[in-house]
Every structure is written in C-alpha cells, then in structure tokens.
Amino acid sequence: MAVDTPIPKTTKAAGATARPTPPKSVRPSSVVLKLIMAASGALLVFFLFAHAAGNLKIFVGESDFDHYAEWLRELGTPLLPHAWFLWIQRVGLLVAIGLHIWAAAALTIRAKKARPVKYAHRPKVQGSYAARTMRWGGVIIVLFVIWHILDLTLGKVNPAGGDSAPSERVVEGFAPDRWYVTLFYVLAVVAVGFHLRHGIWSAARTMGQQTIKGERRAKAIALTLSVILVAMYLSVPIAVLTGLVG
Incomplete structure (x- = not known):
C-alpha cells in the first residue's frame, strides 16, 4: 500500500527580498461621492431659494431692490472690506458646483466601468424624464449661470451696462425686444x-430612505420645492415682459 508523503514547501532562496506591495490607490468610495453630491447640492439649493427670495423684492419697488443689492455688498463690513462677502459667497458656490460635477462624473464613470460589456439584448430602463436628462440639464444650467453673471451681475451683455442700477439691469435684460433672452431664462429655470426634483429624491435615497411610503413622500417634497422655486424665478422675467415691473 503506497503511503502519501507530504510535498515539502519551497523556501525562498537565501538573500532574496520580498517584492514591495504596490500602494493602493486612494479613491473615495461611491458612498462618499454620493454624500458629497448631496451636501454640495443642499448648499446650492439653499442659495437658490435665498437668491430667489431676494429677487422678489423687485415687486416691492425698484428702490427697495437696489437697496437690497447694495446691502449684500455691505454685508460683513467693517469686518470685511466692501463686497468681500459676495466674492466669498461666489467662490464657495464655485467650489460646491465643482464638487457636485466631479462627484457626478466619477459616479457615472464607475457605473460604466462596472458593466464594460453591453448585453446583446439589454432591456430599456424606464426612468423619469428628469433622470434621463440630468446630464444635459446640468450643461444648460452651467451655460445659464455664465450668461446670468455676464448679463445681470456684471452687465457686460446687458443693454443698461455694468454701471447701471441692479433694477435697471433686470428691466432692460428682460425687455420685450429681448424675448429670446427671456425664453432662454425660462428653459434654464x-x-x-x-x-x-430628481436631485432631492436621489439625496433622500442616499440618506437611507428606501421604503415605498418614504419614496412617495420624498418625491412629493421634491416636486413641491421644485415648482415653488421655478415659480419664484420665473415671476420676475414674466412681470417685466408683461409690463407689471418696469
């Protein structure tokens, strides 16, 4: 009867050195990226509502609107120099937008790499219109922000010019003969x-809201906030276009 003998383990040659372990790439996890998207998105939403509320002061009166614009420039003085608060705010918003775009792009790339080979017969994913157009919507928003700053903030492309009062730039910017600007503003808003709407719902899922009842509540809140925000922003150009303001 043959007896199995254990195979002796090979040992490293004398003087041989072990290969160094390659350093692991430090990349944020998908959960961290989603949290970054949610946090930066929340900051941007807060700014959007605060900015929209300030815009509505033009219905109180053009002088009140101009006084509000000047108050923003004086905010933080004398601790901060004139208009520094606005520049700190702008830099913070740029950082938030950059982080938001970076996290979204990183998550999109990872999702594509997770399935490098397409199925021969891949069923269509039924998603909402907002979910399918988030990418193009983001491009439109970025272009709109650039135009908005050049038009109403700096006055570079505004008929009233950069030295005019803020209320004058609003009235001239949405004048009836510039209907194409108002149309672009409406589409962007x-x-x-x-x-x-889609972002708030996605943020709720990221934060752990998974029940059917919770998803319905999150969708209802997201829809309500979106409609309110759109109405707040569109009320100003429509009021100028119809002659209610100006």
Whole structure:
C-alpha cells in the first residue's frame, strides 16, 4: 500500500527580498461621492431659494431692490472690506458646483466601468424624464449661470451696462425686444426645476430612505420645492415682459 508523503514547501532562496506591495490607490468610495453630491447640492439649493427670495423684492419697488443689492455688498463690513462677502459667497458656490460635477462624473464613470460589456439584448430602463436628462440639464444650467453673471451681475451683455442700477439691469435684460433672452431664462429655470426634483429624491435615497411610503413622500417634497422655486424665478422675467415691473 503506497503511503502519501507530504510535498515539502519551497523556501525562498537565501538573500532574496520580498517584492514591495504596490500602494493602493486612494479613491473615495461611491458612498462618499454620493454624500458629497448631496451636501454640495443642499448648499446650492439653499442659495437658490435665498437668491430667489431676494429677487422678489423687485415687486416691492425698484428702490427697495437696489437697496437690497447694495446691502449684500455691505454685508460683513467693517469686518470685511466692501463686497468681500459676495466674492466669498461666489467662490464657495464655485467650489460646491465643482464638487457636485466631479462627484457626478466619477459616479457615472464607475457605473460604466462596472458593466464594460453591453448585453446583446439589454432591456430599456424606464426612468423619469428628469433622470434621463440630468446630464444635459446640468450643461444648460452651467451655460445659464455664465450668461446670468455676464448679463445681470456684471452687465457686460446687458443693454443698461455694468454701471447701471441692479433694477435697471433686470428691466432692460428682460425687455420685450429681448424675448429670446427671456425664453432662454425660462428653459434654464425649468431645467433647474427638473434637476432639483430628481436631485432631492436621489439625496433622500442616499440618506437611507428606501421604503415605498418614504419614496412617495420624498418625491412629493421634491416636486413641491421644485415648482415653488421655478415659480419664484420665473415671476420676475414674466412681470417685466408683461409690463407689471418696469
């Protein structure tokens, strides 16, 4: 009867050195990226509502609107120099937007890499209109922000010019003969509404809201906030276009 003998383990040659372990790539996890998207998105939503509330002061009176704009420039003085608060706010918003876009792009790339080979017969994923257009909506929003700053903030492309009063730039910017600007503004704000609706719902899922009842509540809250925000922003150009303001 043959007896199995254990195979002796090979030992490393004398003087041989072990290969160094390659350093692991430090990348944020998908959960961290989603949290970054949620946090930066929440900051942007807060700014959007605060900015919209300030815009509505033009219905109180053009002088009140101009006084509010000047108050923003004086905010933080004498601790901060004139208009520094606005620049700190702008830099913070740029950082939030950059983080939001970076996290969204990283998550999209990871999702594509997770399934490098497409199925021969891949069923269509039934998603909402907002979910399917989040990417293009984001591009429209970025272009709108650039135009908005050049038009109403700096006055570079505004007929009233950069040295005019803020209320004058609003009235001239949405004048009836510039209907194409108002149309672009409306399309951009509606895109913001869709983006916000889907973003709030996605943030609720990221934070652990998984029940059917909770999802319905999150969708209802997201829809309500989106409609309110869109109405607040569109009320100003429509009022100027119809002659209610100006």
